[in-house]
Amino acid sequence: MKLNSIKIWLKQRLLFLLGLALLLILLQLINSLTAGGLLYFGLVPRSSHGLIGIFCAPFIHGSWGHLFSNLPPLLIMSGLLLYQSIRQFIYASLFIIIMGGLLVWLFGSSAIHIGASGWIFGLWALLLTQGVLRRNKIDIIIAVIVLIYFGGMASGLLPGQQYISTSSHLSGAIAGVLYGWILRKKAIGRKNTNAA
Numbered sequence: 001m002k003l004n005s006i007k008i009w010l011k012q013r014l015l016f017l018l019g020l021a022l023l024l025i026l027l028q029l030i031n032s033l034t035a036g037g038l039l040y041f042g043l044v045p046r047s048s049h050g051l052i053g054i055f056c057a058p059f060i061h062g063s064w065g066h067l068f069s070n071l072p073p074l075l076i077m078s079g080l081l082l083y084q085s086i087r088q089f090i091y092a093s094l095f096i097i098i099m100g101g102l103l104v105w106l107f108g109s110s111a112i113h114i115g116a117s118g119w120i121f122g123l124w125a126l127l128l129t130q131g132v133l134r135r136n137k138i139d140i141i142i143a144v145i146v147l148i149y150f151g152g153m154a155s156g157l158l159p160g161q162q163y164i165s166t167s168s169h170l171s172g173a174i175a176g177v178l179y180g181w182i183l184r185k186k187a188i189g190r191k192n193t194n195a196a
Contacts, residue, residue, distance in 0.1 A: 013082045016089075017075050024074075024116070027059050028067045036062070042112035043168075045105050053112075054101030057168075058119045070116040073150065077123035080142050095182075096122030096175040103171035113165045117156070118172030124153055125173040129180030134187075 031038040038060045043053025061067040082089050100118045124146060131143020156169045 012086065013079065016082065016086055017079055020078065021071060021075060024059060024061070024067060024071060028061050028064060031060060032064070039112055039114065042114040043101055043104055043108070044112055045108040045110060050105060053114075054098060054105055057101065057114045058097050058116045060114045061116070062114055066115055070120060073120050073153075074116050074123075077120060077127060077146070077150075080127055080146065081123055083138065083142070092123070092126055092176075092179055093119065095179045096126070096172055099175035099178065100168065100172040103174060104165070104167050108165070108167035108171070111165070113168050115165070115168070117165065118168035118175075120172070121153065121156065121169045122172035122176035122179075124150055125176030126180050127176075129177050130183070133180055133184040 027038065038056075039062070041052055041056035041060060042050070043057040044050025061070065078089060078093075081092060097119055100122055104113055104118065127139075127146045128143050130139045131146075156164070157166065157173060159166045
């Protein structure tokens, strides 16, 4: 890659991450100014009005502390996944948000589930899964980085933590592993088609 191409590549990703951060901050500002008015759009398992939360809940946080505890790992994991392409990151995120949200809606505890942590756990699991299944150098290096710096996140999969949606964490992680597996199956299918 030429230096100019690298600058453009990096600028696109940094602007994308900045836009994502600003969106989450803006939504939290609205939520704060409306005394939690956006909580209505949280995910409420097994309720018809809670279905909207499958799409909205990852972008809504209960407090500034909640947002700022989720924002750094979300941006870091997103940045690591963005090395491929912005489009691939969007596809992965949509799959994780929708599949993870559906699992929480079906099996989650009766509460309002909000926050990006399920999405974060999905990205975390996807990055680790890609390192195992793809076995190329960059994916292995990223998986090792994620394991070293975010390995402690695995404790967030254990139930019994007060005010933490373990079901969101677990559902997001399942969605991330599943998406990684689907990508691997597609890559094998393309390889077999090209070899034929």
